[in-house]
Amino acid sequence: MIRDTKAFFIGLIMLVSFMGVYAYMMSPSFGNGRNGLEFADDMFNSISKGSVYDVIQSEIKKVDKWNGDIINVTLNCQDVSQADRWSNALQKVEGAEVSVDKEKVAFKGDLGLLLTNISQDCTNMFDNNGDVVKQKYNTDPRDATNRWYSITKAMVKDLEKQEKFKESVAIQQYQKKVIEPAYNYYGVDAKQVADNKGVMTFMMVFYLVYTLWYGFAIYYLCQGLGITMSKSGKKQEA
Numbered sequence: 136m137i138r139d140t141k142a143f144f145i146g147l148i149m150l151v152s153f154m155g156v157y158a159y160m161m162s163p164s165f166g167n168g169r170n171g172l173e174f175a176d177d178m179f180n181s182i183s184k185g186s187v188y189d190v191i192q193s194e195i196k197k198v199d200k201w202n203g204d205i206i207n208v209t210l211n212c213q214d215v216s217q218a219d220r221w222s223n224a225l226q227k228v229e230g231a232e233v234s235v236d237k238e239k240v241a242f243k244g245d246l247g248l249l250l251t252n253i254s255q256d257c258t259n260m261f262d263n264n265g266d267v268v269k270q271k272y273n274t275d276p277r278d279a280t281n282r283w284y285s286i287t288k289a290m291v292k293d294l295e296k297q298e299k300f301k302e303s304v305a306i307q308q309y310q311k312k313v314i315e316p317a318y319n320y321y322g323v324d325a326k327q328v329a330d331n332k333g334v335m336t337f338m339m340v341f342y343l344v345y346t347l348w349y350g351f352a353i354y355y356l357c358q359g360l361g362i363t364m365s366k367s368g369k370k371q372e373a
Contacts, residue, residue, distance in 0.1 A: 143359020149352035181326035194312040202247030210289040257317035
């Protein structure tokens with residue numbers, strides 16, 4: 136039963152308008168068939184990509200210090216087909232010696248040149264130049280980038296067995312700061328916060344207001360229905 140008509144209808148109007156805005160946000164009205172959540176997600180992805188660019192370039196600049204550091208590793212593949220794909224990729228590394236024995240791939244080469252080769256691919260991926268990577272490896276650019284991740288992961292395992300921990304750690308850091316971002320941000324347009332202050336400010340303020348909007352709608356509805364919370368009195372000791 137409604138106990139406070141005014142409060143109840145205020146809450147009802149707020150809730151209906153909240154749902155109306157929500158329905159609009161879920162409609163494909165935000166460009167390229169996207170709804171509001173997809174638009175916001177794309178915007179934050181673009182902003183984060185613009186922010187991570189310097190991190191990637193900083194890590195790539197460290198590659199040169201590994202020039203002349205020769206590694207000799209044996210990589211265990213899942214099957215012969217994967218061994219063939221891995222060997223084809225590794226043969227792109229300048230001066231590398233690559234051999235295949237069933238599910239095993241042996242690689243001997245300069246770690247600096249290996250990372251330089253991967254850096255070129257990752258830079259193209261990060262810049263959305265996937266066609267360059269596709270032409271180089273004759274496969275989907277995401278597949279080529281994921282292949283390098285799997286190869287370097289197998290290298291880390293073998294280097295740790297050899298107790299070459301400096302090389303192992305360097306490759307793991309390179310995976311996190313170069314290969315993973317290149318793969319994850321492929322196809323995303325990079326944007327800077329400074330160039331999108333208005334949109335970013337509106338989105339943050341809207342999120343805050345919209346959350347409070349829903350909260351007050353429920354509050355007024357409960358008040359109108361006489362549902363309230365009050366502090367319980369202190370119990371008397373027996």
